[in-house]
Every structure is written in C-alpha cells, then in structure tokens.
Amino acid sequence: TLSDRLTSVLQNLRGKGKLSDADIDASAREIRIALLEADVALPVVREFIKHVKERAKGSEVSQALNPAQQVIKIVNEELIAILGGETRRLNLAKNPPSVIMLAGLQGSGKTTLAGKLALWLKKQGHAPLLVACDLQRPNAVTQLQVVGERAGVTTFAPEPGNGVGDPVDVARRSIEEARRAQHDVVIVDTAGRLGVDEELMRQAADIRDAVTPDETLFVVDAMIGQDAVTTAEAFRDGVGFSGVVLTKLDGDARGGAALSVRHVTGEPILFASNGEKLEDFDVFHPDRMASRILGMGDMLTLIEQAEQAFDQEKAEQAAAKLGTGELTLEDFLEQMQAVRRMGPIGNLLGMLPGAGQMKDQLAQVDDAHLDRLQAIIRGMTPAERANPKMINASRRQRIARGSGVTVRDVNDLVNRFFEARKMMQQMAGRFGFGPGTSATK
Ligand code: GDP
Numbered sequence: 492t493l494s495d496r497l498t499s500v501l502q503n504l505r506g507k508g509k510l511s512d513a514d515i516d517a518s519a520r521e522i523r524i525a526l527l528e529a530d531v532a533l534p535v536v537r538e539f540i541k542h543v544k545e546r547a548k549g550s551e552v553s554q555a556l557n558p559a560q561q562v563i564k565i566v567n568e569e570l571i572a573i574l575g576g577e578t579r580r581l582n583l584a585k586n587p588p589s590v591i592m593l594a595g596l597q598g599s600g601k602t603t604l605a606g607k608l609a610l611w612l613k614k615q616g617h618a619p620l621l622v623a624c625d626l627q628r629p630n631a632v633t634q635l636q637v638v639g640e641r642a643g644v645t646t647f648a649p650e651p652g653n654g655v656g657d658p659v660d661v662a663r664r665s666i667e668e669a670r671r672a673q674h675d676v677v678i679v680d681t682a683g684r685l686g687v688d689e690e691l692m693r694q695a696a697d698i699r700d701a702v703t704p705d706e707t708l709f710v711v712d713a714m715i716g717q718d719a720v721t722t723a724e725a726f727r728d729g730v731g732f733s734g735v736v737l738t739k740l741d742g743d744a745r746g747g748a749a750l751s752v753r754h755v756t757g758e759p760i761l762f763a764s765n766g767e768k769l770e771d772f773d774v775f776h777p778d779r780m781a782s783r784i785l786g787m788g789d790m791l792t793l794i795e796q797a798e799q800a801f802d803q804e805k806a807e808q809a810a811a812k813l814g815t816g817e818l819t820l821e822d823f824l825e826q827m828q829a830v831r832r833m834g835p836i837g838n839l840l841g842m843l844p845g846a847g848q849m850k851d852q853l854a855q856v857d858d859a860h861l862d863r864l865q866a867i868i869r870g871m872t873p874a875e876r877a878n879p880k881m882i883n884a885s886r887r888q889r890i891a892r893g894s895g896v897t898v899r900d901v902n903d904l905v906n907r908f909f910e911a912r913k914m915m916q917q918m919a920g921r922f923g924f925g926p927g928t929s930a931t932k
C-alpha cells in the first residue's frame with residue numbers, strides 16, 4: 492500500500508534536518524508505484540507526482556514537523572485536493588420535486604443506492620419517491636420495491652401485466668405522481684448493461700430528457716479499478732452527470748477509482764456506499780478518503796496535533812535564545828507543556844525538531860511529573876526563573892517548601908534545566924541557529 496511504501500522511504504528521512512532533492516525523488520518514485528498499484532490512472536498519477544514534487548521542493552519548512560512528516564502532510568493535502576477538496580452537497584430544486592437520476596453499469600449498485608439515498612433523505616425530513624425505470628431485468632422492479640419497503644418509502648412502478656413497459660413513460664408519469672402525492676424528491680433508478688453500449692446510453696439520455704434531473708449521479712463500483720475511468724468517460728459523453736457515487740468501498744478497493752474519476756471527469760464525488768445494508772452509506776469526505784488511500788490515519792492525526800500544539804512563534808524565540816544561552820526556566824516549562832499538549836508523550840517524541848536528542852530527558856516526563864515541574868517553577872520568583880544560576884541552597888529550600896515538594900525535586904529540576912540548556916546550545920551550533928538567525932525558512 493501507499494503507506495507501506497512511504498514508510499520505508501520515509502524511514503530514511505528521519506533524523507535529517509531538511510529534505511534533499513534526492514529524498515524527494517525517492518519518495519516520489521514510491522508514491523508513483525503505490526498509486527499505480529492502487530489502480531489510479533497514469534495521467535492522474537503523473538500530475539499528482541508533479542504537484543507533490545513542486546511543493547516538497549518549494550519546501551514549506553515547518554518547525555513542528557520533521558522531513559518525513561512534511562512529505563506525508565504534502566501528499567495528504569494533494570490527495571484531498573485531487574479528490575475534490577470540499578465535501579459537495581446534494582443539489583435540490585427550489586421548486587419541488589427535485590429529481591435525482593441514477594446511471595451506471597449493471598451491478599454497480601444503483602438500486603441499492605436508490606434505497607440508501609431514500610432512507611437518508613427521509614431521515615432529513617424529505618418525502619422521497621423511488622421510481623423503477625429499470626424494466627430490462629425481470630426482477631429489477633421487485634428489487635427496488637423491496638428496497639423501498641425497507642427504507643419505508645413509496646415506489647412508483649409500471650402496472651404489471653402490460654408486457655415490458657416504457658421506462659421513459661414511467662419516468663415522465665412519476666413526476667406527475669410526485670406532484671400529486673407531494674413527494675419532494677424523486678429518485679429514478681435506471682437500467683444498466685454489463686458493458687457500455689449505445690442502447691443503454693440512448694435510453695438513459697431519453698429518461699434524462701423526460702425528467703430533467705437536478706442531479707444525475709454516475710454510480711461506479713470502486714472495485715473496478717482502471718475501468719472506472721473509461722466507463723466514467725462513456726457516461727459523461729453519453730448521458731452527462733453532475734456527480735459521482737462510489738460503491739463497494741467496503742471491499743478492498745484502495746480508492747484508485749475515486750482519484751481517477753474525480754480528476755478525469757472533473758465532477759465531484761457526492762456519496763460513498765460501503766456495504767449491502769441501507770445504512771452503509773455516507774456523504775463522501777475527501778479528507779477521509781485521502782487518509783484511507785494514504786493508510787496513515789493515525790500519523791495524520793499526530794501531525795495535526797503536533798502542528799497545533801507547537802507554537803511557531805515561541806519556538807522561534809526559543810531557537811533564537813539557544814545560541815546565546817539565554818533559555819530560561821519558563822521557556823523550558825513551555826516546551827515541556829507543548830509536548831504534553833500533544834497527547835501521549837511516548838508517541839510524540841519524534842515530532843519536535845531535535846527532540847530525538849532530548850529523548851532520554853523527555854522520556855521521563857509524564858503528566859504527574861510535569862505538574863510537579865510546573866509547581867516548582869511557579870514557586871520561584873521571576874528573577875530566579877530568568878536566571879536559574881542564582882538559585883542557591885537556601886532559595887532551593889524556600890522553593891521546595893512553597894511548592895510542596897522536596898529539595899531533591901528542586902535540585903533535579905535545576906540540574907535538568909542546565910543539562911537541557913547545554914544540549915540545546917550544542918544542537919543550535921550544529922543546526923546553525925545562532926543569535927540573529929531564524930530557524931524557519
Ligand atoms: P445495480 O445493477 O446497479 O442496480 O446494482 P445493485 O444495487 O443491484 O447491486 C448489485 C450488487 O451489489 C448487489 O448484490 C448489492 O447487494 C451489492 N452492493 C451494492 N452496493 C454495495 C456496497 O456498497 N457494498 C457491497 N458490499 N455490496 C454492494
């Protein structure tokens with residue numbers, strides 16, 4: 492998967508201070524292979540890689556993230572963009588009934604989707620009418636009626652016994668019926684074929700002309716991979732559609748179809764179907780799909796938390812002080828608190844730049860410990876905090892008494908602070924954060 496491939500490349504990026512062009516190229520190569528394996532169409536892969544490379548090389552260096560995390564962040568953001576960015580809502584008509592027409596190959600999941608949509612709309616206070624315009628297969632009408640009953644909505648179907656009905660006529664009459672019975676949304680289920688053919692397209696186009704849908708949804712099985720693109724193009728040219736629904740996402744589809752269809756047709760993905768039950772259905776969220784494709788949901792959450800917790804400005808101030816040895820106890824406390832805000836400390840050590848070196852120190856920090864540190868530092872005067880060197884034995888006793896800890900705790904803190912300051916000065920020297928230089932950009 493993409494995440495497996497990225498993980499191995501990114502491992503090499505760990506510990507590096509900056510992304511080199513060679514690192515970026517190596518990551519891009521793996522991303523390319525992973526996307527192709529996930530059945531993303533080649534032109535889409537090319538363009539995607541181009542964007543990621545450009546952004547990575549333009550290197551928006553973030554202090555909160557290490558290079559590996561930066562690559563993941565860029566890839567994730569580009570995935571979201573290519574999946575459409577924002578969630579697109581269903582367009583309903585100002586003057587009901589709104590008409591939603593479903594089109595797609597046989598077996599793509601149209602009839603199932605009709606029931607899911609109906610239930611979903613009903614829960615939002617709409618009164619949908621299901622319309623059976625698949626008169627091709629013998630059981631298609633009954634299948635829709637069963638689904639309708641389960642969703643608790645009415646199904647409009649041709650009267651039995653008149654031979655094969657005319658789907659265009661049924662569609663037209665269903666709109667009259669919706670007006671009469673005050674249904675505000677009409678969901679038109681249509682026939683599909685196993686492959687794209689002219690008759691299928693013509694019939695779908697005729698139904699479209701008869702009902703002028705507010706939304707025509709192209710329903711596509713996410714498991715068909717590369718074929719999704721050619722099928723989507725055929726439906727776009729033959730019928731036209733305003734949105735896409737991906738079905739069978741509960742299978743092991745990696746989402747390649749999602750990336751390709753959205754990109755190739757330019758039409759948004761509105762819904763995702765992920766199971767046979769009527770409830771297995773949701774509005775499509777590009778960000779969730781992206782993290783599924785990337786397979787790094789947890790990592791993405793951590794990156795977000797790290798960015799939120801890590802106050803850029805304070806980090807710059809602290810970095811500027813490093814070289815001059817001006818780091819105060821308050822800066823020290825702030826950094827510890829930043830680490831704590833990020834959540835379970837053990838998972839997050841790699842996230843602060845340079846934190847690798849502070850690992851041993853930070854590893855001993857738990858919440859109780861931080862509370863104690865905070866209490867001790869609160870018990871100091873501002874002068875002591877700014878200049879810890881002045882904290883002599885009698886001051887230590889006073890501070891210990893005032894903050895309810897032992898003198899040993901105070902000694903520990905002060906010693907650790909001096910150690911940390913020394914370490915940071917060394918690091919600052921190595922990374923070139925001198926006085927007057929900024930660590931960003
Ligand atoms: P249609 O020919 O386009 O109307 O497709 P159907 O709605 O009849 O669905 C074809 C088959 O796929 C049926 O067996 C459905 O139960 C199944 N199906 C539809 N959507 C999903 C889905 O999201 N997940 C899974 N696992 N099966 C689905």
Ligand code: MG
Nearest residue numbers: 601602625631
């Ligand atoms: Mg059907």
